[in-house]
Amino acid sequence: MANQTQDLIIDAQGLQTYYGDSHILHGISFSIARGETLSLMGRNGMGKTTLLRSLLGLTPPREGTVKIYGRDMTGAPTHKIVRQGIAFVPEDRGIFPNLTVKENLVMTSRPGPDGRKDWDLKRVLDTFPRLAQRMNHMGNHLSGGEQQMLTVGRALMTNPELLILDEATEGLAPLIRKEIWSVVREIKASGIAAVIVDKDLKALLELADRNIIISKGQIVYEGSSADLAANPEIHTRHLGV
Amino acid sequence: MELSFYLVQLLNAVQYGFLLFLVASGLTLRFGIMGIINLAHGSFYMVGAYLAYWLTDLTGSFWLAILLGLPIALGVGYLVERFAISFLYQRDHLYQVLLTFALILVFNELQQILWGTDVHGVVIPEILAGSIPLTDNQSYPVYRLFISAACIAIACGMYWVIQKTRLGMMIRAGASNREMVQALGIDVNRLFAFVFSLGVALAAFAGMLAAPVDSVYPGMGENVLIISFVVVVIGGTGSIKGTFVGAMLIGLVSTFGKVLLPEMASIMVYALMAIILLWRPHGLFGRAV
Numbered sequence: 001m002a003n004q005t006q007d008l009i010i011d012a013q014g015l016q017t018y019y020g021d022s023h024i025l026h027g028i029s030f031s032i033a034r035g036e037t038l039s040l041m042g043r044n045g046m047g048k049t050t051l052l053r054s055l056l057g058l059t060p061p062r063e064g065t066v067k068i069y070g071r072d073m074t075g076a077p078t079h080k081i082v083r084q085g086i087a088f089v090p091e092d093r094g095i096f097p098n099l100t101v102k103e104n105l106v107m108t109s110r111p112g113p114d115g116r117k118d119w120d121l122k123r124v125l126d127t128f129p130r131l132a133q134r135m136n137h138m139g140n141h142l143s144g145g146e147q148q149m150l151t152v153g154r155a156l157m158t159n160p161e162l163l164i165l166d167e168a169t170e171g172l173a174p175l176i177r178k179e180i181w182s183v184v185r186e187i188k189a190s191g192i193a194a195v196i197v198d199k200d201l202k203a204l205l206e207l208a209d210r211n212i213i214i215s216k217g218q219i220v221y222e223g224s225s226a227d228l229a230a231n232p233e234i235h236t237r238h239l240g241v
Numbered sequence: 242m243e244l245s246f247y248l249v250q251l252l253n254a255v256q257y258g259f260l261l262f263l264v265a266s267g268l269t270l271r272f273g274i275m276g277i278i279n280l281a282h283g284s285f286y287m288v289g290a291y292l293a294y295w296l297t298d299l300t301g302s303f304w305l306a307i308l309l310g311l312p313i314a315l316g317v318g319y320l321v322e323r324f325a326i327s328f329l330y331q332r333d334h335l336y337q338v339l340l341t342f343a344l345i346l347v348f349n350e351l352q353q354i355l356w357g358t359d360v361h362g363v364v365i366p367e368i369l370a371g372s373i374p375l376t377d378n379q380s381y382p383v384y385r386l387f388i389s390a391a392c393i394a395i396a397c398g399m400y401w402v403i404q405k406t407r408l409g410m411m412i413r414a415g416a417s418n419r420e421m422v423q424a425l426g427i428d429v430n431r432l433f434a435f436v437f438s439l440g441v442a443l444a445a446f447a448g449m450l451a452a453p454v455d456s457v458y459p460g461m462g463e464n465v466l467i468i469s470f471v472v473v474v475i476g477g478t479g480s481i482k483g484t485f486v487g488a489m490l491i492g493l494v495s496t497f498g499k500v501l502l503p504e505m506a507s508i509m510v511y512a513l514m515a516i517i518l519l520w521r522p523h524g525l526f527g528r529a530v
Contacts (some may be wrong), residue, residue, distance in 0.1 A: 058420060077430075078423040087425075094421035096414040107410040108425040158426060 007033050008070070009086070009162045009193055010055055015064035017047075017054045017217075024050040025061065026217040032162065032195060037188050039204040040197045041239055042214035048197050049091060051214065052164055056088055057081045085113040087155035091166040091197075093147050097140030101131055104139055105154050112159035118190065124153040127183055145176035152183060162193040169198055181207075201239065205229050213238045245379040250500055251493075256385045258492025259392030263447035264465055265472040265484050266399065267440030273479020274416040275433050277326060278337045281344035283466025285441045288314055289448025291352060294361045294457045303366040307449050311442060318441025322434050330433070349459065358459050363452040388450050395443070396485070403481065412436060416479065468495075471514050477527020486525055 008031050017025035024047050032038050040048050053059040055066055057078040065074045068084045082088065096104055105124060111117045125132040128149040134142060142150065148168060155163055165184070169177040181203050187194060188207060198204055204211065205225045213221035215238050221228070228234060264286055271277045292313060296306030321344065329337050365384045372380035403409035415422045415432055423429050448461075455461070472491050476483025491510050498509040517525065 056424060058424065077428070078420075079426050079428045082424060082426045090421070090424065094418055094424065096417050096421070098413055098417050099410055103410045107407055107414060108427065110426075154425070 009034060009068065009084075011067040011070070012055055013065050015051070015054050015061040015066070017050055017059055017061045019050070019059070024217050025054060027064070028214070028217065028219055029064075030055065030212070030219075032193055034161065035191050035193050037194045037196070037207055037209050039208035039211045040195055040214065041199075041201070041204070041211065042220075043238070043240055046214045047217040048214055049166055050217075052088070052166055052195070052197070055081075056086070056164075082158075083113065085159075085161035087158050087160035087163050089151050089155050089163070089165045089168055091170070093151040095139040095142070095147050095150055097138060099139055100136050101139065101142070101150055102135045104150055105131075105157055108154070109157035110159065112161060114161075116159050119156040119159050121157070124156055127156075127186070128153055128179075145172050145179075148172060148176070148180060152180065156187070160192060162195070163187060164195045166197045167199075168196070169200060169203075201235065243376065243379070245375045248375060249379060249381055250496055252381055252385065252389075254492040254496035255489070256389045256392075256492075257496055258489040259389050259396075260447050260451055261465075261469060261472050261491055262485050262488035263392055263395060263443050263450075265469040265476075265488055266396075266481055267443040268469050269473045269476065269478055269481065269484045270412075270436055271440050272473070274412055274436055275330065276334075277330065277437075278334050278341065279326070279440070280338060280341040280466065281321070281348065282341075282440070282444055282469065283462030283464070284345050284348035285314060285318060285444035285462075286448040286451075286465045287348065287352065287462035288317060289445030290363075290452040290455075290457045290461060291356055291361075291448075292445070293449040293452040294363050295356065297363050303363065303453065307446075310449055311446060314445030315438050315442050318438045318445075319434065321441075322437040326437065327430070327434070345462070348462070352459060361457040363457065365453040382454075384453060388454070391450060395446070399481070408435075468510065471510055473524075475514055475517050475524055477521075477524030480524070480526035483524055483526030 011031045013029045015025045015028045015030070016023070028047075028051055030051065040051070042048050050059060054061045057066070057073070057076055057080075060075050065072055066081075067073065068081060068086075073081050073084075096107075099107065105121060109121070130146055131149055131153060134146060139147070139150070152165070152168065168184075169180050172180065177200070181200075184194065184196065184207060196204060196208070205228060208225050211221070211223060211225060211228045212219055213234070220238055221234055264282070268279065268282050271279055289310065292310035293303065293306050296310050297303050300306060300309070325340060325344065326337070329340060365382075369384040369387050371383045373383060373386070374380045403412060411422060411427055411432055415427075415429060419429055422432070468491065472484060472487040474487075475490060476485070476487030490513065494513050495506065495510050498506040502509070521527070
């Protein structure tokens with residue numbers, strides 16, 4: 001694990017986040033380093049999505065700080081935060097229904113903050129050949145699996161340093177899940193850092209360098225995959241598996 | 242009556258429809274994309290007309306007036322967006338109605354202070370001042386054809402920007418999922434300021450084009466505002482295609498209404514709206530909200 005601040009993509013301390021009056025995050029500190037793959041687990045409603053939204057400025061924390069590459073960006077608008085090289089794949093996928101597949105992909109395609117152009121339309125279509133056959137379809141005329149491929153492809157087109165996947169395999173057919181996981185492995189191998197929220201413990205243990213479990217807005221476990229695999233009682237207590 | 246008479250009326254109807262389209266498309270763009278109801282939209286039409294009158298007087302050239310007037314109108318629109326409208330994006334439509342109604346009063350007052358209550362006219366630029374003879378006693382003014390041509394050019398340009406450019410994709414995406422557009426790294430506030438200013442520019446330009454054929458008078462903004470809302474409602478809010486069809490329908494019905502059923506003319510466009518809403522409650526091209 002990297003300790004130098006400039007190696008941390010996100011370094012958040014003491015986040016307290018509310019939705020109206022309900023207090024969701026109770027002092028969470030969270031960081032992810034360049035190239036690191038991190039799993040974020042916990043039962044539904046424990047604050048995983050809220051944590052991601054707090055980091056991205058979509059639901060700014062009421063207290064605490066969010067640093068991106070060492071720069072304090074607490075309360076900064078979302079577009080400025082993600083422009084540092086973060087791509088977000090939200091739980092509802094966020095496909096624009098009134099844009100074609102191609103438009104969804106190219107609308108925000110850009111080189112990474114350091115000028116990298118590893119991902120372009122061709123590579124995304126090579127990775128997800130099904131999208132290539134659907135280029136002129138509207139976003140709302142896709143199957144769930146195709147939508148998921150599209151939202152991941154769209155995220156990669158921004159050439160991010162960090163990819164955040166919120167429940168990317170939820171509700172998908174087994175074959176499609178396999179396809180998504182193999183792409184996530186490819187992403188990891190290419191050195192892009194990832195925060196992965198998912199229910200597939202087996203897949204996460206295989207991929208993640210570090211695992212975080214959240215319960216009731218607090219971090220209740222943090223450790224390597226080897227450690228988490230060796231402690232099945234943690235799974236039962238916090239994940240219900 | 243002869244055929245050429247109807248031809249002239251048809252050309253007038255189309256020209257009026259195009260002009261309405263320019264004004265109403267700004268209204269529908271904003272409502273569809275930003276969720277903003279802007280009653281002051283007609284005021285920008287008036288601002289455009291008065292700028293055309295004032296600057297033509299000052300510079301002696303209608304073309305220079307347009308060239309100078311458009312940036313001024315854009316600037317006014319930008320200031321209104323930044324210092325008034327932008328505070329109300331998250332608020333209920335009622336607040337927006339209240340604010341923009343107040344803006345109408347402010348604009349009307351400013352207009353009276355600056356230019357008084359007289360009715361003014363703008364002379365048609367010489368190069369377009371002629372008429373094209375249709376028959377022995379019917380002819381059609383070139384300037385009206387120029388209005389239609391200018392509107393077609395702008396409509397095509399708008400279509401191209403919205404359908405073919407990344408900016409247009411962002412505008413359409415912003416209409417369906419504002420938060421996701423932000424999460425992809427787009428400054429939605431800037432995008433909205435642009436869309437707002439574009440709407441202002443369209444309304445002001447329509448006012449400038451109309452100035453030489455209509456007169457320039459106090460309250461001209463309200464008349465065009467009401468009819469523009471009718472266009473938007475008929476076409477379906479947020480749909481540019483709908484706005485185009487709505488504007489043409491209104492152009493035809495109101496022009497031919499005046500000729501064929503003059504005693505009914507003032508209510509015909511509203512009757513048309515009522516019939517269309519009974520048939521399609523969300524307008525011709527509107528989506529259910």
